[in-house]
Amino acid sequence: MAISVNNLKAFRSSFLDFVGDPFYAVESESVRYIADGLMVIAGDQIKALGPYEQLRAHYPEVAVTTYPGKLIMPGFIDIHVHYPQTEMIAAYGKQLLEWLSQYVFPIEGKFQDAAYARRVASFFLDQLLCNGTTTAVVLTTIFPQSVDVLFEEARRRNMRLIAGMMMMNRNAPDFLLADAPTADQQNRELIQKWSHIGRLSYAITPRFAITSTAEALQLAGKLKAEFPDVYVHTHLSENVKEVEFTAELFPTSPDYLNVYEKFGLVGDKSIFAHGVQLTDAEFERLSKAGAAIAFCPTSNLFLGSGLFNLEKAKSAAHPVNVGLATDVGAGTSFSMLQTISDAYKVAQLQGQSLSPFKALFLATLGGARALSLDDKIGAFDVGKEADFIVLDMQATPLMAFRNPIPTANSLDELAEKIFAMMILGDDRAIQATYIAAELAYERKETYRY
Ligand code: GUN
Ligand code: ZN
Numbered sequence: 001m002a003i004s005v006n007n008l009k010a011f012r013s014s015f016l017d018f019v020g021d022p023f024y025a026v027e028s029e030s031v032r033y034i035a036d037g038l039m040v041i042a043g044d045q046i047k048a049l050g051p052y053e054q055l056r057a058h059y060p061e062v063a064v065t066t067y068p069g070k071l072i073m074p075g076f077i078d079i080h081v082h083y084p085q086t087e088m089i090a091a092y093g094k095q096l097l098e099w100l101s102q103y104v105f106p107i108e109g110k111f112q113d114a115a116y117a118r119r120v121a122s123f124f125l126d127q128l129l130c131n132g133t134t135t136a137v138v139l140t141t142i143f144p145q146s147v148d149v150l151f152e153e154a155r156r157r158n159m160r161l162i163a164g165m166m167m168m169n170r171n172a173p174d175f176l177l178a179d180a181p182t183a184d185q186q187n188r189e190l191i192q193k194w195s196h197i198g199r200l201s202y203a204i205t206p207r208f209a210i211t212s213t214a215e216a217l218q219l220a221g222k223l224k225a226e227f228p229d230v231y232v233h234t235h236l237s238e239n240v241k242e243v244e245f246t247a248e249l250f251p252t253s254p255d256y257l258n259v260y261e262k263f264g265l266v267g268d269k270s271i272f273a274h275g276v277q278l279t280d281a282e283f284e285r286l287s288k289a290g291a292a293i294a295f296c297p298t299s300n301l302f303l304g305s306g307l308f309n310l311e312k313a314k315s316a317a318h319p320v321n322v323g324l325a326t327d328v329g330a331g332t333s334f335s336m337l338q339t340i341s342d343a344y345k346v347a348q349l350q351g352q353s354l355s356p357f358k359a360l361f362l363a364t365l366g367g368a369r370a371l372s373l374d375d376k377i378g379a380f381d382v383g384k385e386a387d388f389i390v391l392d393m394q395a396t397p398l399m400a401f402r403n404p405i406p407t408a409n410s411l412d413e414l415a416e417k418i419f420a421m422m423i424l425g426d427d428r429a430i431q432a433t434y435i436a437a438e439l440a441y442e443r444k445e446t447y448r449y
Pocket of ligand 1: 104299
Protein backbone atom coordinates (compact mmCIF):
# COMPACT_ATOMS: atom_id res chain seq x y z
CA MET A 1 0.00 0.00 0.00
CA ALA A 2 1.38 3.38 -0.95
CA ILE A 3 1.97 5.78 1.94
CA SER A 4 0.84 9.35 1.34
CA VAL A 5 3.87 11.62 1.44
CA ASN A 6 1.91 14.84 1.80
CA ASN A 7 2.53 15.42 5.47
CA LEU A 8 5.68 13.34 5.83
CA LYS A 9 9.23 14.55 6.23
CA ALA A 10 12.42 12.71 7.05
CA PHE A 11 15.86 13.36 8.51
CA ARG A 12 19.06 11.41 7.95
CA SER A 13 21.93 11.54 10.45
CA SER A 14 23.20 9.69 13.54
CA PHE A 15 20.53 9.33 16.23
CA LEU A 16 20.85 8.93 19.99
CA ASP A 17 18.05 8.59 22.54
CA PHE A 18 17.10 6.41 25.50
CA VAL A 19 14.74 3.48 25.90
CA GLY A 20 15.41 2.95 29.62
CA ASP A 21 17.01 4.54 32.68
CA PRO A 22 20.80 3.87 32.60
CA PHE A 23 20.96 4.42 36.37
CA TYR A 24 19.02 1.16 36.84
CA ALA A 25 19.33 -0.81 33.58
CA VAL A 26 22.48 -2.08 31.89
CA GLU A 27 23.71 1.09 30.22
CA SER A 28 24.11 -0.37 26.73
CA GLU A 29 20.51 -1.63 26.85
CA SER A 30 19.09 1.74 27.82
CA VAL A 31 20.73 3.57 24.89
CA ARG A 32 19.42 3.59 21.32
CA TYR A 33 22.12 4.63 18.85
CA ILE A 34 21.80 4.46 15.09
CA ALA A 35 24.99 5.50 13.33
CA ASP A 36 23.26 6.11 9.97
CA GLY A 37 19.58 6.51 10.67
CA LEU A 38 16.40 7.84 9.17
CA MET A 39 13.64 9.46 11.21
CA VAL A 40 10.30 9.84 9.49
CA ILE A 41 7.83 12.38 10.84
CA ALA A 42 4.12 12.65 10.13
CA GLY A 43 2.76 16.10 10.97
CA ASP A 44 4.40 16.87 14.31
CA GLN A 45 4.86 13.27 15.47
CA ILE A 46 7.49 10.61 14.98
CA LYS A 47 6.32 7.91 12.61
CA ALA A 48 9.41 5.74 12.24
CA LEU A 49 13.08 5.59 13.23
CA GLY A 50 15.58 3.04 12.00
CA PRO A 51 18.72 2.38 9.99
CA TYR A 52 18.66 4.44 6.79
CA GLU A 53 19.30 1.45 4.52
CA GLN A 54 16.31 -0.44 5.92
CA LEU A 55 13.81 2.37 6.26
CA ARG A 56 14.42 4.42 3.11
CA ALA A 57 12.83 1.77 0.87
CA HIS A 58 9.53 2.13 2.76
CA TYR A 59 9.45 5.88 2.14
CA PRO A 60 11.01 6.32 -1.30
CA GLU A 61 9.09 9.51 -2.07
CA VAL A 62 9.64 11.43 1.13
CA ALA A 63 12.04 14.38 0.98
CA VAL A 64 15.01 13.83 3.29
CA THR A 65 16.95 16.54 5.15
CA THR A 66 20.49 15.29 5.73
CA TYR A 67 22.86 16.24 8.54
CA PRO A 68 26.09 14.41 7.73
CA GLY A 69 28.55 14.02 10.62
CA LYS A 70 26.03 15.39 13.14
CA LEU A 71 24.08 13.77 15.99
CA ILE A 72 20.33 14.11 16.40
CA MET A 73 18.92 13.84 19.93
CA PRO A 74 15.60 14.65 21.60
CA GLY A 75 15.46 18.32 22.65
CA PHE A 76 16.83 19.09 26.09
CA ILE A 77 14.44 19.50 29.02
CA ASP A 78 15.35 22.14 31.64
CA ILE A 79 13.15 21.43 34.63
CA HIS A 80 13.81 24.62 36.64
CA VAL A 81 14.68 28.07 35.31
CA HIS A 82 13.70 31.67 36.20
CA TYR A 83 12.94 33.79 33.13
CA PRO A 84 12.88 37.11 35.07
CA GLN A 85 16.47 36.51 36.17
CA THR A 86 17.84 36.46 32.61
CA GLU A 87 19.00 40.05 32.91
CA MET A 88 20.87 39.58 36.22
CA ILE A 89 22.64 36.28 35.55
CA ALA A 90 26.21 36.34 36.90
CA ALA A 91 25.68 38.70 39.86
CA TYR A 92 28.70 38.83 42.13
CA GLY A 93 29.53 37.74 45.57
CA LYS A 94 26.59 36.53 47.65
CA GLN A 95 24.95 33.34 48.88
CA LEU A 96 21.25 32.55 48.46
CA LEU A 97 19.35 34.81 50.89
CA GLU A 98 21.53 37.90 50.42
CA TRP A 99 21.68 37.28 46.65
CA LEU A 100 17.86 37.23 46.51
CA SER A 101 17.59 40.52 48.45
CA GLN A 102 20.37 42.35 46.67
CA TYR A 103 19.92 41.28 43.07
CA VAL A 104 16.80 39.21 42.41
CA PHE A 105 13.97 41.04 44.16
CA PRO A 106 14.72 44.46 42.59
CA ILE A 107 14.76 42.90 39.10
CA GLU A 108 11.54 40.94 39.66
CA GLY A 109 9.75 44.18 40.60
CA LYS A 110 10.19 45.35 36.99
CA PHE A 111 7.89 42.59 35.71
CA GLN A 112 4.78 44.52 36.67
CA ASP A 113 5.35 46.18 33.29
CA ALA A 114 3.96 43.72 30.75
CA ALA A 115 5.84 45.22 27.79
CA TYR A 116 9.14 44.86 29.63
CA ALA A 117 8.22 41.34 30.73
CA ARG A 118 7.41 40.37 27.14
CA ARG A 119 10.79 41.57 25.88
CA VAL A 120 12.56 39.47 28.50
CA ALA A 121 10.29 36.45 27.90
CA SER A 122 10.98 36.62 24.19
CA PHE A 123 14.75 36.85 24.64
CA PHE A 124 14.63 34.08 27.25
CA LEU A 125 12.71 31.63 25.03
CA ASP A 126 15.08 32.33 22.14
CA GLN A 127 17.99 31.56 24.47
CA LEU A 128 16.37 28.21 25.29
CA LEU A 129 16.02 27.42 21.59
CA CYS A 130 19.58 28.33 20.65
CA ASN A 131 20.79 26.13 23.50
CA GLY A 132 18.73 23.17 22.29
CA THR A 133 16.19 23.30 25.11
CA THR A 134 12.73 22.51 23.77
CA THR A 135 10.82 22.12 27.07
CA ALA A 136 11.29 24.04 30.32
CA VAL A 137 9.68 24.45 33.72
CA VAL A 138 9.77 28.18 34.26
CA LEU A 139 9.38 30.51 37.23
CA THR A 140 7.86 33.94 36.76
CA THR A 141 7.02 36.71 39.27
CA ILE A 142 4.04 37.59 41.45
CA PHE A 143 2.52 39.59 38.58
CA PRO A 144 -0.07 37.65 36.51
CA GLN A 145 0.87 39.66 33.42
CA SER A 146 4.40 38.23 33.68
CA VAL A 147 2.83 34.77 33.30
CA ASP A 148 0.56 35.78 30.43
CA VAL A 149 3.37 37.17 28.28
CA LEU A 150 5.54 34.09 28.85
CA PHE A 151 2.74 31.73 27.83
CA GLU A 152 1.87 33.91 24.84
CA GLU A 153 5.47 33.93 23.63
CA ALA A 154 5.83 30.17 24.21
CA ARG A 155 2.66 29.57 22.23
CA ARG A 156 3.97 31.68 19.34
CA ARG A 157 6.96 29.32 19.26
CA ASN A 158 4.77 26.22 19.84
CA MET A 159 7.03 25.20 22.74
CA ARG A 160 6.03 22.73 25.43
CA LEU A 161 6.30 24.76 28.63
CA ILE A 162 5.27 24.46 32.26
CA ALA A 163 4.96 27.69 34.27
CA GLY A 164 2.91 29.45 36.92
CA MET A 165 2.64 32.65 38.90
CA MET A 166 5.13 33.02 41.72
CA MET A 167 3.38 33.17 45.12
CA MET A 168 5.00 35.36 47.84
CA ASN A 169 3.28 36.95 50.81
CA ARG A 170 6.08 37.57 53.34
CA ASN A 171 9.83 38.08 53.81
CA ALA A 172 10.34 40.14 50.65
CA PRO A 173 9.96 43.84 49.76
CA ASP A 174 6.34 45.09 49.71
CA PHE A 175 6.38 45.56 45.95
CA LEU A 176 6.86 41.78 45.59
CA LEU A 177 4.13 40.64 47.98
CA ALA A 178 0.56 39.66 47.12
CA ASP A 179 -1.85 38.64 49.84
CA ALA A 180 -2.79 34.97 49.78
CA PRO A 181 -6.50 35.25 48.80
CA THR A 182 -5.63 37.62 45.92
CA ALA A 183 -2.91 35.28 44.65
CA ASP A 184 -5.32 32.36 44.96
CA GLN A 185 -7.89 34.14 42.79
CA GLN A 186 -5.22 35.09 40.24
CA ASN A 187 -3.98 31.49 40.12
CA ARG A 188 -7.52 30.27 39.44
CA GLU A 189 -7.90 32.70 36.55
CA LEU A 190 -4.52 31.73 35.11
CA ILE A 191 -5.31 28.00 35.37
CA GLN A 192 -8.59 28.53 33.50
CA LYS A 193 -6.81 30.60 30.89
CA TRP A 194 -3.67 28.57 30.25
CA SER A 195 -3.78 25.03 31.62
CA HIS A 196 -3.69 22.55 28.73
CA ILE A 197 -3.84 25.24 26.05
CA GLY A 198 -1.79 23.78 23.21
CA ARG A 199 1.49 22.54 24.68
CA LEU A 200 1.28 24.59 27.88
CA SER A 201 0.80 23.34 31.45
CA TYR A 202 0.32 25.21 34.70
CA ALA A 203 2.34 24.96 37.92
CA ILE A 204 1.27 26.25 41.34
CA THR A 205 4.48 28.01 42.35
CA PRO A 206 5.07 29.18 45.92
CA ARG A 207 8.61 30.62 45.73
CA PHE A 208 9.77 28.68 48.82
CA ALA A 209 8.58 28.14 52.37
CA ILE A 210 10.27 31.33 53.61
CA THR A 211 8.17 33.66 51.44
CA SER A 212 4.81 31.97 52.12
CA THR A 213 2.73 31.92 55.29
CA ALA A 214 0.93 28.75 56.39
CA GLU A 215 -2.29 30.33 55.10
CA ALA A 216 -0.78 30.81 51.61
CA LEU A 217 0.54 27.25 51.48
CA GLN A 218 -2.83 25.95 52.65
CA LEU A 219 -4.57 27.76 49.78
CA ALA A 220 -1.96 26.38 47.38
CA GLY A 221 -2.70 22.85 48.64
CA LYS A 222 -6.44 23.39 48.29
CA LEU A 223 -5.92 24.58 44.72
CA LYS A 224 -3.82 21.51 43.93
CA ALA A 225 -6.58 19.26 45.33
CA GLU A 226 -9.14 21.01 43.09
CA PHE A 227 -6.90 20.85 40.00
CA PRO A 228 -4.96 17.59 40.37
CA ASP A 229 -3.56 17.84 36.81
CA VAL A 230 -1.67 20.99 37.66
CA TYR A 231 1.98 20.80 38.78
CA VAL A 232 3.48 22.07 42.04
CA HIS A 233 6.86 23.76 41.58
CA THR A 234 9.04 25.28 44.29
CA HIS A 235 12.48 25.30 45.95
CA LEU A 236 13.52 22.83 48.64
CA SER A 237 16.53 22.60 50.91
CA GLU A 238 19.06 24.49 48.84
CA ASN A 239 21.14 26.39 51.38
CA VAL A 240 21.97 25.83 55.07
CA LYS A 241 20.71 29.26 56.26
CA GLU A 242 17.52 28.81 54.24
CA VAL A 243 16.88 25.46 55.97
CA GLU A 244 17.51 27.06 59.40
CA PHE A 245 15.19 30.00 58.72
CA THR A 246 12.49 27.64 57.44
CA ALA A 247 12.72 25.63 60.66
CA GLU A 248 12.22 28.85 62.68
CA LEU A 249 9.19 29.86 60.60
CA PHE A 250 7.56 26.40 60.75
CA PRO A 251 8.56 25.10 64.19
CA THR A 252 6.04 22.25 64.21
CA SER A 253 7.49 20.66 61.05
CA PRO A 254 10.26 18.14 61.78
CA ASP A 255 11.99 18.93 58.47
CA TYR A 256 11.73 21.17 55.39
CA LEU A 257 9.85 18.69 53.18
CA ASN A 258 7.21 18.29 55.86
CA VAL A 259 6.27 21.97 55.46
CA TYR A 260 5.11 21.17 51.93
CA GLU A 261 3.70 17.74 52.86
CA LYS A 262 1.50 19.25 55.56
CA PHE A 263 -0.32 21.29 52.93
CA GLY A 264 -0.74 18.54 50.33
CA LEU A 265 1.98 19.86 48.03
CA VAL A 266 4.11 16.72 47.64
CA GLY A 267 3.03 14.28 44.94
CA ASP A 268 3.97 12.84 41.59
CA LYS A 269 3.52 16.19 39.84
CA SER A 270 5.67 18.12 42.31
CA ILE A 271 9.02 19.51 41.21
CA PHE A 272 11.49 20.58 43.91
CA ALA A 273 14.57 22.55 42.94
CA HIS A 274 17.96 21.80 44.55
CA GLY A 275 17.55 19.30 47.43
CA VAL A 276 21.19 19.85 48.35
CA GLN A 277 20.66 19.66 52.13
CA LEU A 278 18.06 16.87 52.25
CA THR A 279 18.12 14.22 54.97
CA ASP A 280 17.82 10.52 54.20
CA ALA A 281 14.26 10.56 55.54
CA GLU A 282 13.33 13.34 53.12
CA PHE A 283 14.86 11.47 50.15
CA GLU A 284 12.83 8.40 51.12
CA ARG A 285 9.57 10.35 51.32
CA LEU A 286 10.24 12.08 47.97
CA SER A 287 10.76 8.62 46.49
CA LYS A 288 7.50 7.30 47.94
CA ALA A 289 5.57 10.33 46.71
CA GLY A 290 6.96 10.01 43.16
CA ALA A 291 8.10 13.65 43.34
CA ALA A 292 10.94 15.10 41.25
CA ILE A 293 14.14 16.92 42.18
CA ALA A 294 15.69 19.46 39.82
CA PHE A 295 19.47 19.03 39.99
CA CYS A 296 20.93 22.52 39.40
CA PRO A 297 24.72 22.08 39.42
CA THR A 298 25.86 25.43 38.01
CA SER A 299 23.59 27.24 40.45
CA ASN A 300 24.58 25.17 43.47
CA LEU A 301 28.23 25.89 42.73
CA PHE A 302 27.73 29.56 41.90
CA LEU A 303 25.83 30.36 45.13
CA GLY A 304 28.05 28.03 47.14
CA SER A 305 24.99 26.05 48.19
CA GLY A 306 26.67 22.64 48.19
CA LEU A 307 26.99 19.36 46.33
CA PHE A 308 23.80 17.52 45.37
CA ASN A 309 24.05 13.81 46.13
CA LEU A 310 22.90 12.32 42.83
CA GLU A 311 23.91 8.80 43.80
CA LYS A 312 21.64 8.94 46.83
CA ALA A 313 18.75 10.40 44.83
CA LYS A 314 19.09 7.65 42.21
CA SER A 315 19.58 4.83 44.74
CA ALA A 316 17.97 1.48 44.01
CA ALA A 317 16.38 1.35 47.45
CA HIS A 318 14.61 4.75 47.31
CA PRO A 319 14.73 6.03 43.74
CA VAL A 320 13.77 9.64 43.21
CA ASN A 321 12.94 11.16 39.81
CA VAL A 322 15.73 13.58 38.91
CA GLY A 323 15.93 16.03 36.03
CA LEU A 324 18.63 18.54 35.17
CA ALA A 325 18.08 22.27 35.42
CA THR A 326 19.99 25.45 34.67
CA ASP A 327 18.29 27.58 37.39
CA VAL A 328 19.33 30.78 35.59
CA GLY A 329 20.01 33.43 37.08
CA ALA A 330 21.74 31.59 39.95
CA GLY A 331 22.72 29.11 37.27
CA THR A 332 25.50 30.43 35.07
CA SER A 333 24.46 29.15 31.65
CA PHE A 334 21.36 28.35 29.60
CA SER A 335 23.32 25.48 28.05
CA MET A 336 22.34 22.02 29.24
CA LEU A 337 25.76 20.86 27.99
CA GLN A 338 27.46 23.28 30.40
CA THR A 339 25.02 22.14 33.08
CA ILE A 340 26.05 18.53 32.47
CA SER A 341 29.69 19.57 32.59
CA ASP A 342 29.21 20.97 36.11
CA ALA A 343 27.05 17.99 37.12
CA TYR A 344 29.98 15.75 36.23
CA LYS A 345 32.35 17.80 38.40
CA VAL A 346 29.89 17.87 41.31
CA ALA A 347 29.76 14.07 41.15
CA GLN A 348 33.57 13.88 40.98
CA LEU A 349 33.91 15.98 44.15
CA GLN A 350 31.88 13.31 45.95
CA GLY A 351 33.77 10.34 44.53
CA GLN A 352 30.88 9.56 42.17
CA SER A 353 31.04 9.33 38.40
CA LEU A 354 28.35 10.53 36.07
CA SER A 355 28.67 8.66 32.78
CA PRO A 356 27.97 10.53 29.54
CA PHE A 357 24.90 8.41 28.85
CA LYS A 358 23.50 8.93 32.35
CA ALA A 359 24.03 12.66 32.00
CA LEU A 360 22.27 12.86 28.63
CA PHE A 361 19.46 10.67 29.97
CA LEU A 362 18.89 13.22 32.77
CA ALA A 363 18.75 16.03 30.19
CA THR A 364 16.18 14.23 27.99
CA LEU A 365 14.08 11.18 28.94
CA GLY A 366 14.92 11.56 32.65
CA GLY A 367 13.53 15.09 32.61
CA ALA A 368 10.45 13.94 30.71
CA ARG A 369 9.85 11.22 33.31
CA ALA A 370 10.34 13.68 36.16
CA LEU A 371 7.56 15.78 34.59
CA SER A 372 5.29 12.78 33.76
CA LEU A 373 5.62 13.81 30.11
CA ASP A 374 7.49 10.73 28.88
CA ASP A 375 4.45 9.64 26.85
CA LYS A 376 4.93 12.82 24.77
CA ILE A 377 8.56 13.95 24.74
CA GLY A 378 12.11 12.95 25.73
CA ALA A 379 12.75 10.12 23.24
CA PHE A 380 12.13 9.06 19.64
CA ASP A 381 9.44 6.43 20.13
CA VAL A 382 6.73 6.30 17.46
CA GLY A 383 3.91 8.73 18.29
CA LYS A 384 6.03 11.12 20.37
CA GLU A 385 6.22 14.80 19.55
CA ALA A 386 9.06 15.66 17.19
CA ASP A 387 11.07 18.07 19.35
CA PHE A 388 14.71 17.40 18.49
CA ILE A 389 18.13 18.96 18.13
CA VAL A 390 21.07 18.57 15.80
CA LEU A 391 24.35 18.49 17.70
CA ASP A 392 27.69 19.43 16.18
CA MET A 393 30.53 17.69 18.00
CA GLN A 394 33.03 19.81 16.04
CA ALA A 395 31.44 23.16 16.80
CA THR A 396 34.65 24.92 17.88
CA PRO A 397 38.28 24.58 16.81
CA LEU A 398 39.09 22.84 20.10
CA MET A 399 36.11 20.47 19.84
CA ALA A 400 37.08 19.59 16.28
CA PHE A 401 40.69 19.04 17.31
CA ARG A 402 39.54 16.80 20.16
CA ASN A 403 37.02 14.93 17.93
CA PRO A 404 38.59 14.81 14.46
CA ILE A 405 36.16 12.09 13.36
CA PRO A 406 32.63 13.10 14.32
CA THR A 407 30.92 9.76 13.80
CA ALA A 408 31.07 6.71 16.07
CA ASN A 409 30.71 3.08 15.14
CA SER A 410 30.24 1.67 18.62
CA LEU A 411 28.73 2.78 21.92
CA ASP A 412 32.19 2.99 23.49
CA GLU A 413 33.38 5.30 20.74
CA LEU A 414 30.20 7.34 21.02
CA ALA A 415 30.54 7.66 24.81
CA GLU A 416 34.02 9.10 24.45
CA LYS A 417 32.96 11.61 21.78
CA ILE A 418 29.80 12.83 23.49
CA PHE A 419 31.68 13.17 26.77
CA ALA A 420 34.13 15.60 25.18
CA MET A 421 31.16 17.47 23.69
CA MET A 422 29.48 17.72 27.09
CA ILE A 423 32.60 19.09 28.76
CA LEU A 424 33.65 21.47 25.97
CA GLY A 425 30.32 22.31 24.34
CA ASP A 426 27.75 25.05 24.81
CA ASP A 427 25.26 26.83 22.54
CA ARG A 428 27.80 26.62 19.71
CA ALA A 429 27.28 22.84 19.62
CA ILE A 430 23.60 23.28 18.74
CA GLN A 431 23.40 23.26 14.96
CA ALA A 432 19.59 23.30 14.81
CA THR A 433 16.55 23.02 17.04
CA TYR A 434 13.24 21.63 15.80
CA ILE A 435 9.97 22.23 17.63
CA ALA A 436 7.11 19.89 16.67
CA ALA A 437 9.01 19.00 13.48
CA GLU A 438 9.51 22.64 12.43
CA LEU A 439 12.90 24.34 12.32
CA ALA A 440 12.87 26.82 15.22
CA TYR A 441 16.56 27.76 15.33
CA GLU A 442 19.54 27.25 13.09
CA ARG A 443 23.12 28.25 13.92
CA LYS A 444 24.42 30.64 11.33
CA GLU A 445 28.16 30.66 11.90
CA THR A 446 29.57 27.19 11.66
CA TYR A 447 33.18 26.46 12.16
CA ARG A 448 34.89 24.52 9.38
CA TYR A 449 37.83 22.46 10.47
N1 GUN B 1 15.04 30.09 46.48
C1 GUN B 1 14.00 30.95 46.48
N2 GUN B 1 14.02 31.75 45.41
C2 GUN B 1 15.08 31.38 44.70
C3 GUN B 1 15.63 31.84 43.45
O1 GUN B 1 15.14 32.75 42.80
N3 GUN B 1 16.78 31.21 43.04
C4 GUN B 1 17.35 30.19 43.75
N4 GUN B 1 18.44 29.61 43.28
N5 GUN B 1 16.85 29.76 44.90
C5 GUN B 1 15.73 30.35 45.37
ZN1 ZN C 1 15.39 28.50 41.35
